[in-house]
Amino acid sequence: MEAIAVIDFETTGLSPACGSRATEIAAVIWQNGRIVDRYQSLMNAGVAIPADITRLTGITNAMVRNAPPASAVMREVADFVGNRPMVAHNASFDRKFWESELARIGAQSTSPFACTLLLARRLLPDAPDHKLSTLTRCARLPATGQAHRALADAEMAANLLGHLLGVLSDKHGVTPSFSLISMLQRVPAAKIGDALRRARSA
């Protein structure tokens, strides 16, 4: 299966449309069942971090004050990711920030995104919930560090991706590919069984 870039942002809020900015990004390259490369950096976007976000992430205003400018970090991480397909947990969130932060440096994203949250809802419907931390615990995936920091969460999401690909091949007998998971995440959840049967017989 082709190499995939799994990313995670820490931000000052939930939406760039409301002025939220990135404070940290991590990207890991997933290939042949393991993480083969890592990128992580705090970034200074010149905005204050709300106190409740600092409580959640541990990222302080002092930490980002001493970090490289967001523009430099985004150029670096865009080079690191290249044109690989991308994955994130709740990708609609990370994709918004990816596109927004790239637009600020005059760049555009061309990589397709897939989402481990949408896949997990379809492939692991009996999980207690579909938070990244819960799925990591239930699947007995390795601890990756402090939750709500970008590198730990990106590694967690990459390990979850590996687990979901294993479910696809071991339980459903289909050969995983990015185009397959891209398709499956768009299938209505109620019809995932039919889609897997079609994929198996294809």
Place this chain on the structure above:
DNA sequence: TGCCAGGCCCTCTTTAGGGCCTT
């Protein structure tokens, strides 16, 4: 003062509402 998003999914649905998930 208080609130601020948005895509997905389920259901007591589809001319809607509410919970989940990300920070």
